[in-house]
Amino acid sequence: MVKAAVMVKPGVLEVREFPKPEISEDEALLKVEYSGICGTDKHMYLGELVHPGGIVTPFPIIPGHEIVGVIEEIGDRARTRLEATGVELKVGDRVVPVCDVPCGTCYTCRFTYGYVAWCERAFSYGTTRSCKEKPHLYGGWSQLMYIHPNTLLFKVPDNIPPEIAVLTEPFAVAYGAFMKAMQPCSPVLDIHGYSPGDTVVILGPGPIGLIHAVMARITGAGDIIIVGAGSEADEWRVNYIEREFGGVVDYTVNIKNPEERVREVLKLTGGRGADLVVECAGVPEAIVDGLKMLKSKGGTLLVVGVFIDVGRSIEFNPATLISHKNTRIIGISNHPLQGYERAFRIMRKYASRIPIHKIVTHIFPLERVKEAMETAIKGKAIKVLIKPN
Ligand SMILES: [Zn+2]
Ligand SMILES: [Zn+2]
Structure with a gap:
C-alpha cells in the first residue's frame, strides 16, 4: 500500500492508504523525495477553490504540485518518451515533473508553445484531479506518485540536491x-x-x-x-x-x-x-x-x-x-516549460553565491501534514516541504 496525504475538503487533511498502481508501458511511478506547500495549497485548505478557467478543486485530492523524486518504475516506451529534453530515463533517476499535463492535440497545445497548463483539456497534479479517479496518486504529497503518459519530466542534473530541485516549479x-x-x-x-x-x-x-x-x-x-x-x-x-x-x-x-x-x-x-x-x-x-x-x-x-x-x-x-x-x-499564471531547464541552470550556477537552500525553512514527514499546512498558513516560515518517504 502507498501512503498519501488527502485533502478531503477545506480544512481537512488526513493520511490515507492506496493500492500501488500497476503501470503500462507508457507510464511511470515516482518515489517522491520532497513536495512543497504552495500558496495554491493554502488557498484550497482555506476553502478558496477556484483555479483558472473556473475549475473548482475536485475534492478529495492529494495535494502537491512542486515535486522532486526518483523513478521507481517506468514502462518500456515511457523511458524514451517522458523526459522533456529527450534524455532516456531509468529507475533511480531524479526528476522534476511539470505539474500540468496537456492533451497535446487541442488548439492551445498546438499554438501556444511552452505553457502546457493552458491546454484546454489539461489537468494538474495536486490541484485539479481528484484521487477518486484511478490510479488515485495524482499529487506529490504521497510516497509514490503516478506519472501519466502525457507528463513531461525533467531529469535533475547530478549536482543539484533534491532539497533545492524541489523549488524548480x-x-x-x-x-x-x-x-x-x-x-x-x-x-x-x-x-x-x-x-x-x-x-x-x-x-x-x-x-x-x-x-x-x-x-x-x-x-x-x-x-x-x-x-x-x-x-x-x-x-x-x-x-x-x-x-x-x-x-x-x-x-x-x-x-x-x-x-x-x-x-x-x-x-x-x-x-x-x-x-x-x-x-x-x-x-x-x-x-x-x-x-x-x-x-x-x-x-x-x-x-x-x-x-x-x-x-x-x-x-x-x-x-x-x-x-x-x-x-x-x-x-502571470503558470509557467513556460523553458523555465524548468533554466531553473536548473540557475540553481547550479548560483547555489554557491545565493543561499537558495535557505528558501526552505521547514520540512515535515507525511504523518505531520496538518502541522505542515498550519505552519505554512501561520506564515512564520518561507517554503514548507513535505517529505513523504
Ligand atoms: Zn504553485
Ligand atoms: Zn491541449
Missing part, C-alpha cells in the same frame, strides 16, 4: 514572469519592461516573493525592496530575509497601513517609485499598492500572486494609476 514561475517583463522593453525611453539596474519592489515576503527577488538579483536588478503587510508573520519573514538574503534584498518594509507602506517604499526609491513591481502577495488589494509604488511614468506591474480567485474585487482610480502613469500591467 516556483523558479519556473519567476522565470516566466521576468521573461514577460523583459519583452517589449524600451531602454531609450526608459519606460516599460525591465532592464539592468532597475529598482524592483516585491510585494509579499513569502516563498514566491523571495524566489522573484532572487530572479531579480541574478537578472541585474538595482535596489530590491521586499514588502510585507505589517503582520507578525510578515515581520518574521522580513527578518529572516534580512538575515539570510542580505546579498539579494536591499531593503525590507513591513507596515500595516497601506498609505504609510506606499510612502515608505517611495521614500526608499528617492521619491521616484519602482521601475518594476512584482505582486507576490496573493491578495487583490496588493495590486493597488503596487500601482501606487510604480514610478510616475511607464512602470511595469507583474501580477503573479493573485492566481486563485478569492472572490474579491478591488477599486482604484484608473486615470491616475494607469493612464496618467502609462502603466504596463502583465498578468
Whole structure:
C-alpha cells in the first residue's frame, strides 16, 4: 500500500492508504523525495477553490504540485518518451515533473508553445484531479506518485540536491514572469519592461516573493525592496530575509497601513517609485499598492500572486494609476516549460553565491501534514516541504 496525504475538503487533511498502481508501458511511478506547500495549497485548505478557467478543486485530492523524486518504475516506451529534453530515463533517476499535463492535440497545445497548463483539456497534479479517479496518486504529497503518459519530466542534473530541485516549479514561475517583463522593453525611453539596474519592489515576503527577488538579483536588478503587510508573520519573514538574503534584498518594509507602506517604499526609491513591481502577495488589494509604488511614468506591474480567485474585487482610480502613469500591467499564471531547464541552470550556477537552500525553512514527514499546512498558513516560515518517504 502507498501512503498519501488527502485533502478531503477545506480544512481537512488526513493520511490515507492506496493500492500501488500497476503501470503500462507508457507510464511511470515516482518515489517522491520532497513536495512543497504552495500558496495554491493554502488557498484550497482555506476553502478558496477556484483555479483558472473556473475549475473548482475536485475534492478529495492529494495535494502537491512542486515535486522532486526518483523513478521507481517506468514502462518500456515511457523511458524514451517522458523526459522533456529527450534524455532516456531509468529507475533511480531524479526528476522534476511539470505539474500540468496537456492533451497535446487541442488548439492551445498546438499554438501556444511552452505553457502546457493552458491546454484546454489539461489537468494538474495536486490541484485539479481528484484521487477518486484511478490510479488515485495524482499529487506529490504521497510516497509514490503516478506519472501519466502525457507528463513531461525533467531529469535533475547530478549536482543539484533534491532539497533545492524541489523549488524548480516556483523558479519556473519567476522565470516566466521576468521573461514577460523583459519583452517589449524600451531602454531609450526608459519606460516599460525591465532592464539592468532597475529598482524592483516585491510585494509579499513569502516563498514566491523571495524566489522573484532572487530572479531579480541574478537578472541585474538595482535596489530590491521586499514588502510585507505589517503582520507578525510578515515581520518574521522580513527578518529572516534580512538575515539570510542580505546579498539579494536591499531593503525590507513591513507596515500595516497601506498609505504609510506606499510612502515608505517611495521614500526608499528617492521619491521616484519602482521601475518594476512584482505582486507576490496573493491578495487583490496588493495590486493597488503596487500601482501606487510604480514610478510616475511607464512602470511595469507583474501580477503573479493573485492566481486563485478569492472572490474579491478591488477599486482604484484608473486615470491616475494607469493612464496618467502609462502603466504596463502583465498578468502571470503558470509557467513556460523553458523555465524548468533554466531553473536548473540557475540553481547550479548560483547555489554557491545565493543561499537558495535557505528558501526552505521547514520540512515535515507525511504523518505531520496538518502541522505542515498550519505552519505554512501561520506564515512564520518561507517554503514548507513535505517529505513523504
Ligand atoms: Zn504553485
Ligand atoms: Zn491541449
